[in-house]
Amino acid sequence: MDIIDRAIAHTCIRSWGRSAMVHEWALAEAIVSYVKQKIDHGRRVKSLRIRLGVLQSIDREILDFALKTILESENIPVEKVEYIDEDVRLRCRRCGYKWTPKLDEVGEQIREAIHFVPEAAYSYFKCPRCGSRDFEIVSGRGLSIEGIEVE
Ligand SMILES: [Zn+2]
Secondary structure, three states: OOOHHHHHHHHHHHHOOOEEEEHHHHHHHHHHHHHHHHOOOOEEEEEEEEEEEEOOOOOOHHHHHHHHHHHHHOOOOOOEEEEEEOEEEEEOOOOOOOOOOOHOOOOOOOOOOHHOOOOHHHHHHHOOOOOOEEEEEEEEOOOEEEEEEEO
């Protein structure tokens, strides 16, 4: 844990003081604890596929760096890590319309808010057909493990 804390501080300084990367480190830790459950000691992971919800604008570079750093410190060999983007789909609860919000059109501040709290999306998006803010996030949030191949 100590190593991770120091690495976070280091990364933050190098990345223009943005604090967002702490979240990627937390996600990387969650992935590693999942991987640990899946492998017996001494076995290696051939490939790990991670699905990233586009809504949360997870910084793939930071996540990848964090993940590889933690895996290395835990002595878990992973041959290949793949990332798959999962598109955002929203569905209006009032009229049933399904759509993909245009994330490029909201500002960076809003994207950052959604990055930490996906529920923040409810304040920024509304149904393009009926204007309702009562919608569900069908896909595109969070992070999930799509597949893990153990040797
Ligand atoms: Zn609607």
